[in-house]
Amino acid sequence: MDLRPDPFQQRLRSAVDTVLTRTGDLPAQLADIGVPSLGAPERLGGFALGLSADIVVNERLGHGLEPLDSYRATAFALDLLDCDGAPTELLAEILADLYKGTRHAVVVGARGGGAVQVRDGGRLWGESESLPAGDIALCIVRTAGEDGAAWRLAIPEPGTCVTEPAEHLGIPASRLRFHGAPSQSLPVTTAHWQRALAAARIRQAALLLGIADWITDVARAHVNTRTQSGKPLVERQTVAHRLAVLIGEGEGWKLLLNKAAWEFDRGGRPDAAAMLAVAGEHAQLASRIALQLHGVRGMLAHSTAASVYRMVAVESARLGTPAALWREAGSAA
Template sequence: MDLRIDPLQTRLAEAVDTALTRTGDVYAELAAIGVPVLGAPQSLGGLGLGLSADIVVNARLGHGLEPLGAYRETVLVLELLEETGVAEPLLKEVLKGQRHATTAGVHTGTGLRVDAEGRLWGDSEHLPAGDFGLVVARATAHDGTTRPYVVSQDPATCAVEAGSLLRLPTVRLHFGGARAEALDLPAERWSRALDAARVRQAAVLLGLADRALAVARSHVNRRVQYGSPLVNLQTVSHGLARLVGESDGWRLLLHEVAWHRDQGRENPADAARLLAVAAEHALLCTRKALQLHGVRGMLAHSTAATAYRLASVEAARMGAPAALWDGATPHPAAPGLTSSR
């Protein structure tokens, strides 16, 4: 297997970098180059380029300090709803980049519930900021079973509350009797979709780590202390060299896991392990960047501080690293999901 970045991935990375430098709506700029259509299933009208294309997009978003979590949530929902025939008119808007989709209660428990009349009640966790028209919510039904439901965002039954985590924008959805349609999925599709979402999240975190290391390397080469650049101190140069080497290794692992998934040869535990190491590595690199910048790094507008805040939020969005290590085993059939066997 050749783990070198192919020409298509290189051009895609360049296109994402260009979109991030524009002054308009970032989501609109990404839609213009085919995001999220790039990795969306062909049965829904996407290009079906797979996870190998998605990780390139997300790694560059992380490096650009624009994680855009609504994009990853949208791709996850598209994978979950593939070939279900559910909410097709809204899916067309999502594929065009006009609206976003998200999950609620899928990555973390929220206590959402559905009554006997099929209406959803409760509050979501903090979600990435976005214009959501479609929600896949995991909720407990009146009979005690837990399963996923599809909900169309209606202002009358789903209020949106703007919020923040570590000064990063988020939203919470407050469901007050929203009409919910039960979604029956094969357990294998549910597991594969969640694993792919973890790999995309790992790509963002490794992109953040690379940006933090780039900023730290630039700083220690410029910063002169006691008549010599900081990089001449062995404790500084050796520490950064180790992190750079680890980044290269984790990036290769990221592409390997994505490639195996696209070939249908994935190990169900690899996605959780990859996300765990990516989260730990991103936190380590962003902390190192803060440390090396000293007081300058603690300023709210500094790149080092921004990277650290982003890493702190994104590292826990799909579970803390310790929990991911503990759960790095094949997914059991989730309640309310059917097996294709």
């Protein structure tokens, strides 16, 4: 396989970078260049270009420090909705809003736990985990019931589904409270769930590697200008060596990410849990090193290094901590 970016990926990367230089509503501006529909399933009106396109977008969002969690949450939900028997014919208006970037979809209960229950003829009760902030148009809910776990499709309605603003380490989020919200059964098989989860993890890995790449560049620029005891920090072997290792490993993980996306798009089963684990660990390491190299200045709450450290702490655990992902990858080997 050829791991070099193809012309389409290069143009997509350039287009996303251009959007990130503008001010205004980021989801709407990404929608203007067609980003939300690029990887969406064909039966839902998308172009189904696969993860090879998705990872480009997410890596650039990470590099621009614009995580836009709602974008990946929507992609995850649409992957689960892309199944035989899903009532897609009733969702045309909602799908149009998703592709315009004005609203987004979420997956509730992706990490298990059964906080939402289904009873009373398909009505949902309970509270979601932390979700991306914004206007939620559609929920794919993993529920707990008398017959075990099941998947439900819910359209939030006033009175039965309340969206509460939240915050996680300074990053805006939201929670959903279901009070008898109506829902429909969604026939998601175990194989379908596992494949959708794998795709979501590869997208998340791309985001984390983009964040790590950016904060590594910031740390490199800092040590080239910051002096200590009369000479630049970069001239100290321990500093230069750690940054060189970090840069080299980052390039290697990006190659592995492209390989995982390439295999997935061709029907393969790359180890997405391991891919997200290494991306999470690499981003955590990069943010720690940057924080240390910036010294006291980097520990100020408003500093770039501290902001990225908090961002990585949230994003590296969104679909499982690295430790939990390694255990999962090991048990599947």
